Amino acid sequence: MSSTNKRHTYYGGVTNDSSGTFQHPQRTTEQRRKHVTFGPYILGSTLGEGEFGKVKLGWPKSFPSSSNATLEFPKQVAVKLIKRDTISNDYKKEVKIYREINALKHLSHPNIVKLEEVLQNSRYIGIVLEYACGGEFYRYIQKRRRLKEINACRLFSQLISGVHYIHSKGLVHRDLKLENLLLDKNENLVITDFGFVNEFCSRNELMKTSCGSPCYAAPELVISAEPYEARKADIWSCGVILYAMLAGYLPWDDDPNNPEGSDIGRLYNYISLTPLKFPDYILPIPRDLLRRILVSDPKRRINLKQIKKHEWLKPHFSFLSITPDEWDKLQNTQSIFRLAKPTRRYGSRPQSSCSTSSIGSRSDKRDSLVIDSTLITFPAPPQESQNHIITRPASIASDQRLSPIRRSHRHNRSNSAASVALQAVVNADREYALNHEQSLSSAQNIRQITACNATSGFSPPSVINSGDVLIETSPIKRNTISGGNILINLEKETTTLTHISQVQQNNTNSSQNHQYNKPRTQNSLQSANNFYRTSSSPHTKPRPTSYHPGSYTAPSYNSNMPSMHEINEKTTSSASSQTLNQRETSPFDFTPYLALDTCITSCSSIESSPKLITHGQFSMAKPSVDLQSVSGDLIKYKADAEVVTRMYDERYKQKRKSLRYSGIFSDISCDTVTEESDDLKLSESPIQQHAERKSIENTNAENLSGKNMENRDNAIISAKKSVKVPSERSLNETESAKKRFSFLSLYSYNNSKSSLYSSMDSKRKPSPPSQRRPNKGDSYANSRSSSTKASNTSTSRKLPKDQSTPMIIQDGLPLGTKEVAPNARSSVMVSEVNKASVDNKAIQYPEQSTAKRVLGFFKRRSMRV
Numbered sequence: 001m002s003s004t005n006k007r008h009t010y011y012g013g014v015t016n017d018s019s020g021t022f023q024h025p026q027r028t029t030e031q032r033r034k035h036v037t038f039g040p041y042i043l044g045s046t047l048g049e050g051e052f053g054k055v056k057l058g059w060p061k062s063f064p065s066s067s068n069a070t071l072e073f074p075k076q077v078a079v080k081l082i083k084r085d086t087i088s089n090d091y092k093k094e095v096k097i098y099r100e101i102n103a104l105k106h107l108s109h110p111n112i113v114k115l116e117e118v119l120q121n122s123r124y125i126g127i128v129l130e131y132a133c134g135g136e137f138y139r140y141i142q143k144r145r146r147l148k149e150i151n152a153c154r155l156f157s158q159l160i161s162g163v164h165y166i167h168s169k170g171l172v173h174r175d176l177k178l179e180n181l182l183l184d185k186n187e188n189l190v191i192t193d194f195g196f197v198n199e200f201c202s203r204n205e206l207m208k209t210s211c212g213s214p215c216y217a218a219p220e221l222v223i224s225a226e227p228y229e230a231r232k233a234d235i236w237s238c239g240v241i242l243y244a245m246l247a248g249y250l251p252w253d254d255d256p257n258n259p260e261g262s263d264i265g266r267l268y269n270y271i272s273l274t275p276l277k278f279p280d281y282i283l284p285i286p287r288d289l290l291r292r293i294l295v296s297d298p299k300r301r302i303n304l305k306q307i308k309k310h311e312w313l314k315p316h317f318s319f320l321s322i323t324p325d326e327w328d329k330l331q332n333t334q335s336i337f338r339l340a341k342p343t344r345r346y347g348s349r350p351q352s353s354c355s356t357s358s359i360g361s362r363s364d365k366r367d368s369l370v371i372d373s374t375l376i377t378f379p380a381p382p383q384e385s386q387n388h389i390i391t392r393p394a395s396i397a398s399d400q401r402l403s404p405i406r407r408s409h410r411h412n413r414s415n416s417a418a419s420v421a422l423q424a425v426v427n428a429d430r431e432y433a434l435n436h437e438q439s440l441s442s443a444q445n446i447r448q449i450t451a452c453n454a455t456s457g458f459s460p461p462s463v464i465n466s467g468d469v470l471i472e473t474s475p476i477k478r479n480t481i482s483g484g485n486i487l488i489n490l491e492k493e494t495t496t497l498t499h500i501s502q503v504q505q506n507n508t509n510s511s512q513n514h515q516y517n518k519p520r521t522q523n524s525l526q527s528a529n530n531f532y533r534t535s536s537s538p539h540t541k542p543r544p545t546s547y548h549p550g551s552y553t554a555p556s557y558n559s560n561m562p563s564m565h566e567i568n569e570k571t572t573s574s575a576s577s578q579t580l581n582q583r584e585t586s587p588f589d590f591t592p593y594l595a596l597d598t599c600i601t602s603c604s605s606i607e608s609s610p611k612l613i614t615h616g617q618f619s620m621a622k623p624s625v626d627l628q629s630v631s632g633d634l635i636k637y638k639a640d641a642e643v644v645t646r647m648y649d650e651r652y653k654q655k656r657k658s659l660r661y662s663g664i665f666s667d668i669s670c671d672t673v674t675e676e677s678d679d680l681k682l683s684e685s686p687i688q689q690h691a692e693r694k695s696i697e698n699t700n701a702e703n704l705s706g707k708n709m710e711n712r713d714n715a716i717i718s719a720k721k722s723v724k725v726p727s728e729r730s731l732n733e734t735e736s737a738k739k740r741f742s743f744l745s746l747y748s749y750n751n752s753k754s755s756l757y758s759s760m761d762s763k764r765k766p767s768p769p770s771q772r773r774p775n776k777g778d779s780y781a782n783s784r785s786s787s788t789k790a791s792n793t794s795t796s797r798k799l800p801k802d803q804s805t806p807m808i809i810q811d812g813l814p815l816g817t818k819e820v821a822p823n824a825r826s827s828v829m830v831s832e833v834n835k836a837s838v839d840n841k842a843i844q845y846p847e848q849s850t851a852k853r854v855l856g857f858f859k860r861r862s863m864r865v
């Protein structure tokens with residue numbers, strides 16, 4: 001195959017010869033010129049298109065020369081190309097981009113897309129990301145109609161782990177949805193699109209951006225004016241994603257009055273009033289988890305800590321118990337994990353093509369989970385293993401550190417002749433690869449493998465295929481070495497090993513943990529399979545799945561981060577030093593700030609706040625343009641052939657060690673940053689609770705259309721009362737963009753504060769009542785004002801039909817909500833909502849009533865008798 005194809009797509013350079021080994025294509029200068037290039041990358045096909053432009057597949061122009069050329073594939077990357085023109089006049093977009101960059105540079109987790117570098121020339125900014133070649137998660141579900149429980153459980157664990165990591169950095173994603181989840185080549189989840197990370201928008205903007213397609217947005221974002229706990233909003237989104245994985249469609253997708261879900265107000269009204277329904281094939285345990293996540297009241301919504309402990313995720317407790325600190329330490333020692341590919345017994349899966357990856361336009365993707373007749377269905381394996389694959393790196397015993405296969409977790413049928421033979425091949429391959437690796441001696445490639453034997457459930461695979469292991473090297477210049485049969489764990493750093501051992505000690509029995517609860521889970525999964533065989537999804541209705549949330553997050557900071565200096569000290573080997581030095585050339589640390597003057601310079605108190613993004617860490621800082629020239633261009637036209645520069649800051653070298661971790665993270669007091677409250681106890685087993693809930697639901701079902709329905713209406717009305725009107729929230733539009741951003745940062749701080757306090761102490765004294773004045777003829781506003789008292793006194797006045805329809809949002813604004821007093825709006829709204837929520841707690845959540853529970857209990861008992 002010629003190295004140059006018509007679509008400029010990289011096909012791995014695999015030749016058709018029978019040897020099957022990779023050979024460097026002999027490219028002529030002429031052929032080279034045909035490539036579209038950007039900086040050091042050749043650009044290939046379009047992977048997708050986003051708000052800012054196209055995302056292209058890329059691979060390095062120059063292959064690293066090595067004696068083992070046959071093993072080396074150039075690492076593919078995804079280059080997000082942003083036309084400078086498109087952002088130069090759009091401050092919001094610019095901010096979004098820098099937020100994304102600055103967030104990604106601090107995140108290092110196997111389920112979060114990795115930032116390789118950022119390049120720019122006069123026309124484009126190129127964000128070079130790790131290439132997630134498994135395609136879009138959205139399509140993955142689409143192809144399968146829905147995921148098997150075992151697979152959903154694995155992927156959801158990864159999502160939760162990634163989200164927890166993000167939250168631990170004081171960030172919230174705020175745009176979690178299927179479209180922002182990709183898969184790597186091992187079918188592991190990769191969270192992308194951090195454009196909304198920690199971005200605070202005024203309420204006005206929130207409403208505006210929420211109305212695109214709020215299917216994943218938590219209700220409090222729409223029906224409440226309370227500065228919301230953004231982490232809880234992320235959790236809601238995770239719940240919607242989980243529901244979509246298991247059901248194959250989005251929850252609350254069946255409102256006959258709003259079939260397209262285009263009426264946001266009605267949609268949220270429906271969400272609030274309609275109990276979550278499940279198709280038969282979703283089993284009680286995941287149902288229980290979903291019921292706990294998809295709770296309208298964020299205070300009653302389960303938090304990540306509790307999710308991680310939920311019974312359904314038990315098979316992945318080991319993975320979920322890896323703390324963010326541990327991920328960081330692993331990153332600092334350059335040991336990045338990739339999760340190995342889940343193995344299937346039979347039934348082929350369409351291989352995600354790295355070269356012809358999904359090309360989807362946004363509009364395409366917004367079609368939600370449409371199930372069409374061309375979907376391929378796969379036979380469900382009789383019993384899939386728990387192929388979570390990732391294992392605690394620390395649990396690698398010292399005598400096995402150089403092996404990707406843990407002897408203690410051998411294939412459980414390893415006594416068979418076939419297994420013995422197979423093992424011999426594996427051993428030979430391992431040795432072969434080890435030799436190769438040693439000869440490669442590219443010191444920056446510090447690798448760690450986590451592998452698992454899918455057959456045994458939690459052990460590493462007996463055979464490692466080319467697709468099974470991904471090698472991570474330096475974050476800046478990483479090369480994926482594949483193409484051979486085996487990639488071996490090369491932990492050349494003694495410090496790495498030491499550290500890993502420590503991690504292991506901190507998490508004892510990690511390997512044994514893999515076995516916990518297996519029989520039970522398998523039983524349930526087995527019965528799930530039975531369900532799969534007999535059930536089919538009744539829902540096929542499409543639903544837009546994209547939304548753009550706004551508003552703010554309450555970041556928390558981790559003060560336990562080791563300083564870069566410490567790490568450097570610990571890092572003794574040359575390999576490690578090299579990688580660290582390479583890290584230091586990371587483009588975005590300690591960069592000048594785009595518009596944080598107010599935030600940074602004038603508010604010293606803010607700097608000490610855990611809520612504030614302080615100087616030197618995640619921010620919307622514009623990457624420094626103290627640039628290092630590299631040859632590069634986007635050669636389509638000759639005019640484009642301008643110098644591409646790597647965004648690079650010399651100061652970074654000096655500052656990073658002292659600032660990035662020790663200086664920044666340790667500066668910040670963690671005292672006031674709390675995990676989400678643990679007030680929701682998972683005391684009862686999910687099954688118990690499920691049974692109980694079921695009976696309660698049955699008991700209440702009759703009442704739902706009656707008094708309870710009215711009460712819930714009232715609850716909704718009272719919640720809506722608190723919806724801020726746009727003019728309340730709008731900032732002074734005359735402010736310059738720069739100032740405005742600074743203000744937003746401050747505002748976000750303030751809001752986060754109230755948010756945090758409110759979450760810690762929901763009975764905080766309410767602020768004075770809202771001063772807002774509804775417009776004449778504004779039905780929603782009228783209903784709001786008229787129901788203010790009603791909600792406070794918990795009266796059961798039913799909302800008339802026309803009024804029960806929530807605000808219609810146009811241009812992001814609820815209709816007819818225009819005039820309001822701008823004073824102290826956030827606090828007013830917080831208190832209002834708090835009060836309303838306290839007043840209506842019993843109404844909104846009748847299932848919590850003790851009387852009802854007792855009733856349900858006796859009812860069940862009498863039925864049994």
Ligand SMILES: Nc1ncnc2c1ncn2[C@@H]1O[C@H](COP(=O)(O)OP(=O)(O)OP(=O)(O)O)[C@@H](O)[C@H]1O
Binds near residue numbers: 050132360
């Ligand atoms: N790292 C990646 N690997 C593979 N494909 C990617 C990667 N990043 C993005 N894509 C593809 O490009 C598409 C658009 O990317 P992305 O969502 O990041 O762009 P965007 O401009 O941020 O979009 P938006 O903000 O509108 O959601 C994705 O849906 C995906 O198909």
